Amino acid sequence: MPSTLPDGDPAPASGELPESALRGLGDRPFGFYVHVPFCVTRCGYCDFNTYTAAELGPGASHHDYAETAIAEVRLARRVLGEAELPVRTVFFGGGTPTLLPARDLGRILAAIDAEFGLAAGAEVTTEANPESVDPRSLEDLRERGFTRISFGMQSAREHVLRVLDRQHTPGRAGQAVLEARKAGFAHVNLDLIYSTPGETDDDWRASLAAAIEAEPDHVSAYSLIVEKGTRLAARIRRGELPMPDDDVAADRYLIADEMLGGAGYGWYEVSNWATTDAARCRHNLLYWTGGDWWAVGPGAHSHVGGTRWWNVKHPAAYAQRLAAGLSPAHAREELTADDRDTERLMLELRLDSGYPLAAVAPRARPKVAAALAGGLLEPEAFKTGRMVLTLRGRLLADALVRDLLT
Structure with a gap:
């Protein structure tokens, strides 16, 4: 099942923020996160707030999602007032954002630009599964203002991908990087996961080698976390798969740092490596260095000036709130x-x-x-x-x- 929301204080229906949050608005870097909660299938390890077509139910659809998200962008402008807030970064995550047509992703981005203005040289990223794009859709994304793309590769070994319930073939991620480069993306990331049950050191080295051979300018590598309520957790509980081992994960991290460092990737955050300073993910750096961001979408978490809030979880409830002119915020906390x-x-x-x-x-x-x-x-x-x-x-x-x- 999708992840649950944390507890918090009630959020006002208007979306109004406390005065303390608005103080100094514009002095801190500002960005947008846009959550697209749709997936073709649910990966066995995933605990994100995402929905397959069978799970979505009535009241929400891919077709209407862009207009609903745009309604929240306009709400953000009303709540944040007239402060000059040039948007330095926009990140479309999920789920699989590229299940929506590029024109819909572009419409959401255009609304952010119309309401707030994109800063000169703004970084605009979308996540994508390798099988959810093709050369034409990648070109379309570039034409609509996307500057960076992040592919979920996870592994280059077929048996590891099967354990993770990933749908792409082992070579597809590398091919997608080449297609993104040809489409004009200067910045491309590959996400990898290590210490999956059944993965060996040789498997992990092969995945790193395949990622390096594809020549993205950024690689993220994360140790597998077994989340409660996921299909993977159930398989481990039944004894079908072993629990990932912390010592093995540490060894895999050392292998990653050695191979990536040897190929010219420098670490800049514990789980992230880039070939140059320009290749670093500026949106994530905004999170990590105390910036402000408005997060659009069901279950999305925002932060402005020490106030954090999160939206209702289900896409249908999210759409209903915005259609009624109400904030989709479920609860909030003042840090x-x-x-x-x-x-x-x-x-x-x-x-x-x-x-x-x-x-x-x-x-x-x-x-x-x-x-x-x-x-x-x-x-x-x-x-x-x-x-x-x-x-x-x-x-x-x-x-x-x-x-x-x-």
């Missing part, structure tokens, strides 16, 4: 100063730019010293007042953050 400090540490420490030592709470400074002595932090960066993770530190990043927060 405290401590909440924001915690999130800043959790996110910035994962970046190659690191976290400022001056922002470390006094009670945590002995633990920082211990992390430096234990080889988790780069000594040279430390001398300049930054906490930057070593390779060993990247493997233990989550544990280090927990330690610094307790």
